[in-house]
Amino acid sequence: MKLKSSSLILFALMCYPFACGRSDADQEQPFKQIIVDANGPLDPWGKAVGDINGDGMPDLVVGGNAGQELVWYENPNWTKYTIASNLKFSTDHAVADLNGDGQNDIISLTKNMLVWFENPNWKMTLIDSITLHDIELADFDADGDLDIVGRNQSAFGGDGGWLHFYIFESMDSWRHMSFRCPAGEGLAVANIDSDHLPDVVVNGRWYRNPGTIENAVWQENIYGESWMWPHATITTADLNNDDRLDIVLAPAEREGERYRISWFEAPEIPQQPWQEHIVEDSVEAVHHFVACADFDHDGGIDIATAEMHQGRNPDEVKIFYNLDYGKVWQKRILSKNGSHNMQILDFDQDGDMDIFGANWSGEQQNIELWENQSCQPQYTGWQRHVVDSKRPWKAIFIQAADLNSDRLPDLVAGGWWYKNPGKPAQAWQRIAFGYQARNFAAIYDFNGDGYLDVLATKGKGAEANAEFVWLKNDGNGSFSPYDNIQPADGDFLQGVAVGDFSGDGRLAVALSWHSPGKGIQLLQVPSGQQDTKKWRVQHISEISQDEQLSVGDIDTDGDLDILLGSKWLRNDGNSWQLFDVFETSENPDRNRLADINGDGRVDAVVGFEAISKPGKLAWYEHRGDATSLWKEHHIAELVGPMSLDVADMDGDGDFDVIAGEHNLESPAKARLLIFENRDGEGAEWLEHTIYTGDEHHDGAQVVDIDGDGDLDIISIGWGHDNVVLYENKSCRF
Numbered sequence: 001m002k003l004k005s006s007s008l009i010l011f012a013l014m015c016y017p018f019a020c021g022r023s024d025a026d027q028e029q030p031f032k033q034i035i036v037d038a039n040g041p042l043d044p045w046g047k048a049v050g051d052i053n054g055d056g057m058p059d060l061v062v063g064g065n066a067g068q069e070l071v072w073y074e075n076p077n078w079t080k081y082t083i084a085s086n087l088k089f090s091t092d093h094a095v096a097d098l099n100g101d102g103q104n105d106i107i108s109l110t111k112n113m114l115v116w117f118e119n120p121n122w123k124m125t126l127i128d129s130i131t132l133h134d135i136e137l138a139d140f141d142a143d144g145d146l147d148i149v150g151r152n153q154s155a156f157g158g159d160g161g162w163l164h165f166y167i168f169e170s171m172d173s174w175r176h177m178s179f180r181c182p183a184g185e186g187l188a189v190a191n192i193d194s195d196h197l198p199d200v201v202v203n204g205r206w207y208r209n210p211g212t213i214e215n216a217v218w219q220e221n222i223y224g225e226s227w228m229w230p231h232a233t234i235t236t237a238d239l240n241n242d243d244r245l246d247i248v249l250a251p252a253e254r255e256g257e258r259y260r261i262s263w264f265e266a267p268e269i270p271q272q273p274w275q276e277h278i279v280e281d282s283v284e285a286v287h288h289f290v291a292c293a294d295f296d297h298d299g300g301i302d303i304a305t306a307e308m309h310q311g312r313n314p315d316e317v318k319i320f321y322n323l324d325y326g327k328v329w330q331k332r333i334l335s336k337n338g339s340h341n342m343q344i345l346d347f348d349q350d351g352d353m354d355i356f357g358a359n360w361s362g363e364q365q366n367i368e369l370w371e372n373q374s375c376q377p378q379y380t381g382w383q384r385h386v387v388d389s390k391r392p393w394k395a396i397f398i399q400a401a402d403l404n405s406d407r408l409p410d411l412v413a414g415g416w417w418y419k420n421p422g423k424p425a426q427a428w429q430r431i432a433f434g435y436q437a438r439n440f441a442a443i444y445d446f447n448g449d450g451y452l453d454v455l456a457t458k459g460k461g462a463e464a465n466a467e468f469v470w471l472k473n474d475g476n477g478s479f480s481p482y483d484n485i486q487p488a489d490g491d492f493l494q495g496v497a498v499g500d501f502s503g504d505g506r507l508a509v510a511l512s513w514h515s516p517g518k519g520i521q522l523l524q525v526p527s528g529q530q531d532t533k534k535w536r537v538q539h540i541s542e543i544s545q546d547e548q549l550s551v552g553d554i555d556t557d558g559d560l561d562i563l564l565g566s567k568w569l570r571n572d573g574n575s576w577q578l579f580d581v582f583e584t585s586e587n588p589d590r591n592r593l594a595d596i597n598g599d600g601r602v603d604a605v606v607g608f609e610a611i612s613k614p615g616k617l618a619w620y621e622h623r624g625d626a627t628s629l630w631k632e633h634h635i636a637e638l639v640g641p642m643s644l645d646v647a648d649m650d651g652d653g654d655f656d657v658i659a660g661e662h663n664l665e666s667p668a669k670a671r672l673l674i675f676e677n678r679d680g681e682g683a684e685w686l687e688h689t690i691y692t693g694d695e696h697h698d699g700a701q702v703v704d705i706d707g708d709g710d711l712d713i714i715s716i717g718w719g720h721d722n723v724v725l726y727e728n729k730s731c732r733f
Contacts, residue, residue, distance in 0.1 A: 042067030050095025063089030134187040138198040153185035155253035184230030237292035251285035286311035299707035309338035394461030400703035404477035435481035464491035495549035590644035607641030643700035654680040660696025667695035
């Protein structure tokens with residue numbers, strides 16, 4: 001059983017940028033108000049979002065307290081359907097498939113009950129007779145089904161000093177467990193300590209999930225020691241891009257009182273003290289909604305919140321745009337008429353996040369949507385930037401890596417790295433590695449000190465040279481050279497892959513050369529921070545297809561194997577065994593391992609050698625026994641598909657294929673393409689041309705170069721000296 005609607009938020013954090021400058025405080029907000037229903041349920045306290053009818057579109061759920069009505073609105077025409085009409089519905093609802101039948105049900109709070117309504121006949125089942133203010137759903141005990149946590153509020157005579165858990169046993173049976181928490185209001189569920197278990201967050205405290213709900217201690221941890229306001233709305237997000245979930249609080253009760261909106265920065269160890277950062281220092285305590293998403297697609301997570309309409313005017317619905325990793329915020333007001341218990345969603349599925357809500361009491365309230373119009377046709381497309389047009393010699397590979405610890409990926413090609421200026425259109429500084437490092441082979445933290453180092457050969461371009469140097473990075477992009485590597489056997493590299501092939505933490509670098517007959521070699525990296533110890537060469541296979549190498553657990557036995565193209569090497573611990581992926585007389589060139597059809601096994605994507613002529617791009621299905629022949633699936637014929645990458649370009653949860661054409665005879669006709677995996681199973685591919693006019697060779701690599709949440713493409717060619725960046729400026733590619 002799973003929470004289907006959770007994919008909406010995932011897509012929100014992955015979608016795509018728009019070209020508006022938000023430095024102008026007076027710039028018009030790109031949100032349009034839509035009235036879904038001017039005659040909705042009276043006193044619409046509760047709102048929720050989810051796909052009710054299974055058409056893939058998020059629908060709206062509203063529960064009325066005075067109107068005693070629970071309804072859902074069908075996207076996109078907003079036809080209203082009644083679920084129940086004889087209960088006083090309270091402040092929170094959730095949409096999830098509780099019974100595992102593939103249809104989303106509705107979990108609701110009434111005045112004194114926690115209930116669920118089974119889709120499609122909306123049979124109501126009582127979970128508990130209890131008064132709660134907030135509920136969240138998660139699989140707390142990791143047994144595959146959804147559990148519930150709830151909390152009341154303390155502001156109006158309720159007891160908000162307890163957390164109530166409901167552990168799923170069957171649709172008619174839920175075990176109840178509770179424990180004390182500070183009095184107050186507000187509830188969120190998130191994996192705070194990155195242990196794959198959902199934890200619980202309240203005002204100033206988070207509780208670590210021990211893995212079981214009953215008969216276990218949920219350790220209380222303080223994150224908001226400086227936060228004294230008991231009544232809050234709560235959400236979590238990574239606001240400073242450090243890969244840790246931070247916590248956002250806004251004061252929820254009561255009107256006439258004032259407090260602040262703040263976010264709390266997660267430390268590396270979440271049990272240690274958290275730092276408070278104030279977003280707005282004095283607001284009326286009527287903020288009954290707070291949520292986070294990248295509303296403007298600049299890569300920073302923004303904060304949306306709203307004041308309830310019983311507060312003093314104006315009652316702001318607003319977004320705080322994150323300008324500098326949570327250090328600087330810019331407020332934009334969407335409305336001055338207030339709202340309550342709002343929800344964020346991409347209702348029109350255009351790649352940006354919209355907002356849904358309604359005021360909670362008084363006269364008949366409008367059910368409203370705020371359509372985010374950031375992603376509009378005039379902003380779609382790709383912008384080409386030439387990072388370097390005068391590279392002194394040919395580069396064999398291109399890669400993106402943060403070499404100076406500024407959280408921005410730099411570019412690496414040949415004997416140079418290019419410092420990321422923060423915006424793709426600005427000048428990129430070319431910096432030579434020096435120390436005879438003339439063609440980088442791999443970027444990796446080889447000595448385990450936390451910084452990315454560089455492995456390079458000493459030959460320029462296609463010069464025959466199998467001597468290596470590695471450069472130790474001090475974390476700021478300054479390098480110390482080490483020449484303690486045994487020479488390998490080859491001319492110039494065509495494939496490189498780094499991995500822990502032995503399974504004991506020791507790294508090795510697999511090498512494939514352009515000249516035939518050299519086999520596959522491993523450079524053994526000394527363990528630990530032994531910077532001066534000798535790197536030794538080991539031959540592991542006499543057979544090499546002399547092209548790209550990809551590393552993955554192909555046979556699912558727990559260790560790393562190597563894909564050569566149409567063949568693969570099985571890692572047997574102390575030996576390597578060669579198997580065919582497929583039988584062919586054609587020469588494979590670039591390859592990637594990825595689960596193309598979503599069955600949990602890695603498949604192979606291969607572009608074949610075809611210089612200035614049509615060649616095959618295909619994927620090969622791993623059908624369970626990796627030692628048997630894999631099934632070929634044709635993607636396309638294109639000229640020289642010898643630049644290749646695989647990534648989820650459109651944020652739909654499956655892998656797409658990126659390819660560049662190696663057309664030396666007609667470089668003006670050479671294309672950069674994305675093949676969209678339309679059905680998620682690799683059976684239907686839609687071709688998108690990104691740019692025409694650049695020849696590609698060992699390029700077309702995917703990276704979010706500007707931190708705006710979408711995927712850009714970097715590339716090089718064989719017949720030109722350019723380092724090229726294609727900036728993704730689309731909401732959908």
